[in-house]
Amino acid sequence: MLHFFSKKLFLKDLLEDFVDIHNHILPGIDDGAKNIEESLYLVKKMNELGIKQFIPTPHIMQEFYPNTYDTIGNAYQILLGALNPKLFNNITLNPAAEYMLDSHFESLLERRGLFTLKKDYVLIEMSYFQAPLNLESILFKIKTKGYLPVLAHPERYTFYHKNLSYYKRLKQLGCFFQLNMLSLSDHYGKNVEKTASYLIEKQLIDFIGTDIHNERHIDKLSNLILNKKATEYLKQIIENTNRTFSVI
Template sequence: MIDVHCHILPGIDDGAPDIRASLRMASALIDDGVEAVVCTPHILPGLYHNTGPLIRAATEELRSALAAAGVHLSLFSGADAHICPDFGAKLKSGEILTLADSRYVLLELPMHVRPEPLTKFVFELMVAGYVPIISHPERLAWIEPHFSLIRRLARSGVWFQVTSGSLLGAFGRSAKYWAERLLDEGFVHLLATDAHDLERRAPDLKRGRDAAASRVGDVEANHLVFTRPQGILANTSPSNLPLSLAQHANEIPKSA
């Protein structure tokens, strides 16, 4: 399995506080069946002032520490980037990173207030050649009154990534309900841990994958944690990756 959203880098956001914690998280990920991780520290103006060069340096530092400790986990750089007015410019300059230097970019939306104009924001990213991935939509407080927006974004080619812990009830009944509904309606492209530590937000991708399989079957569950994530690492066009279940049902046109 491949985890494309994990806060494993030491000391640069609210994830692993130090190298020792990062090494323990890496071992836990391996024990859970994860072979590769995209390191996605927060980029949030006013709180986490991480930049592309800083994230790349921290990834290389952890990569070296893993090698010295004999821990065999492949690492790639990325970011869990909060949307902002100059987002596109920061992508072009390298201040914000895509996932593993691919066309796929992980977007973190405001948790409590629907951003405006979100449709225009993602459209501009797509015109520029990126594939926007909205992280943990099931945990957005505004998802219920604006679920029609989620549908419209999915139809436009936006990807959605659900947190494995949401399916397991780790974020409460509401997040579990919306994670399951997004899966059932075929809007989920990826499942990831969004792991931050080994206590409160521990790696749990295998259990999340199994919970997804109980709803959508083994083939689609494997697409969520391996096929599409592998496509991200290879920078494969979404048109050459497995369709979401909603696309299979002809609800959403296949992305170009």
């Protein structure tokens, strides 16, 4: 997949056998794939980029996407049953979830009933408007319940952009950071791209994922050109993601 005759380095050149720990490819249960046809298209195109292992992470957000083991399991079985083994014989799918840090999450946490990425790693997210007032308390509870919190796309929380030092505080509290691939471009805006560069430069990122929702995301990922300055550390992040979450 390498572009030997190009001076540009494309992100897809680093994705051979990648384990994608954050995507929304399950059909019809959140703001990702709307139906099975779109799910199959996304899987096909992601596989063409080199992705072999998928951990679908539908939102669990009580007011908007009140998903459960049943709704996620049903969507997973629908996708699994629709995959043509002749076309998709080299991939694995293991569903998990992306949890909004709301009161419903705290009730699930009390029952220790979370759908994890692998072992005790749990993918969490916050509102883009503000962090929970009791964020540090929630992170402490997650840890005391035996889970390892993985904060999805920390670079996208704009309320931290003028307080970059707080990212280090979150790391001290035991938070792992998962970068969105499209944050390596201006897809979410220049400030998000700038913050992503800062987090990479300070070596605060642990894992990376696509956060794929639709065809437009695929097209942008396929053509994303990397900043050569950050490439070596980015390779380490990809390798760490694969090493931590591979089931093969």
